Amino acid sequence: MADLADQLGLLARELQKEQDTEAVLEDIVRAAIRLIPQVAHASISxxxxxxxxxxxxxxxxxPRRVDAVQSETGQGPCLDAAYEEQLVRVSDxxxxxxxxxxxxxxxxxxxRSMLSFQLFVEGDSxxxxxxxxxxxxxxxxESEQVGQLVAAHAAVAFADAQEISQLNQALVNRDVIGQxxxxxxxxxxxxxxxxxxLLSAVSSTTNTKLQVVAEQLASTGDIRLNGNGRGHAQAAAGG
Structure with a gap:
């Protein structure tokens, strides 16, 4: 148990360092295989x-093929009990x-057998x-107990990574609009x-997201959307 506590502490520190959501998920899967007894494969779904x-x-x-079967059949741990339960065991x-x-x-x-741990539920996701x-x-x-500890760390890290990712995207969007x-x-x-x-007017008249309008202007120096031949920004500015 002392060694497990050390390993979980190391996992928590590793996850805190990551600022990329995909890297966090990969770290969680590797840790699950390393720490939880009898795990042959793992994935985040x-x-x-x-x-x-x-x-x-x-x-x-x-894991990828099994998840595809869940989508195709509309059945499986993730599509049923995992919404209501934090842990689902399939022995055989x-x-x-x-x-x-x-x-x-x-x-x-x-x-042959599965364990599914709920990480989060947000509406229908x-x-x-x-x-x-x-x-x-x-x-x-033992597999269930250790799995629950790893899943608890994973849930916190995943939430933090999503928040960081959203913040980074917001900063990128702000920079592009500023340009x-x-x-x-x-x-x-x-x-x-x-x-x-002016950007908002172009977005509205072309039914295009403001971010897309800003990205096109920043990258090409012009706005030509929806097949119109004349730059909308120039037209809106009266040029």
Whole structure:
């Protein structure tokens, strides 16, 4: 237990250093395989609208293919019990009755037993840590207990990484809009507020997101959207 505590402490420090969401997910999957007894494969699964299951940072082809089967059949741990429970154990996929179509296909792919830990639920979206055993009945109480500790660290790190990612994207968006405003201010000799109003007007009249309008102007020096031949910014400015 002392060694496990040290390993979990190391994992927490490693995850804190990462500022990229994908790198965080890969670290979590590697840690799950290293720390949780009897784990042969692991992945993070993201579920959208309780229907589409997406494998992220999968340790191999098996987790990706099993997630694809969940999406195709509309059955499986991530699409059912994992929304209501923090832990789902599947001891034997050959005799699993909760999701018969999924279980039969997953068994044929080579999955024998599974553990799924809920990481987060936001409306109809779900994040789960999925573990795969190489044999029937591979996971026991120790696997569940250690898995819950790893999943708790993973949930916190994943939330932090998403927040950092969103913050970085917001900063990028702000910089691009600032560049576009600067181009318009220099070209048409207008103020910063007037440049923003101009960008907003182009966005509205072309039914294009403001960020896309700003990116095109910043990268090409012009705005030609929706097939119009004349630059909308020039037209809006009266040029």
């Amino acid at each position: 993201l579920v959208r609208a309780r229907r589409t299951v997406e494998s992220r940072a999968a340790s191999g082809d098996l 996929l050959s005799s699993e009755t909760r999701w018969p179509r999924f279980a039969r296909r997953a068994w044929d792919l080579g999955a 779900l994040g789960a840590l999925n573990l795969y055993g190489a044999e029937v009945g591979a996971f026991d109480e 576009a405003k600067g181009i318009l201010m220099e070209r048409f000799k207008i103020s910063a507020p007037q440049a923003f109003v």
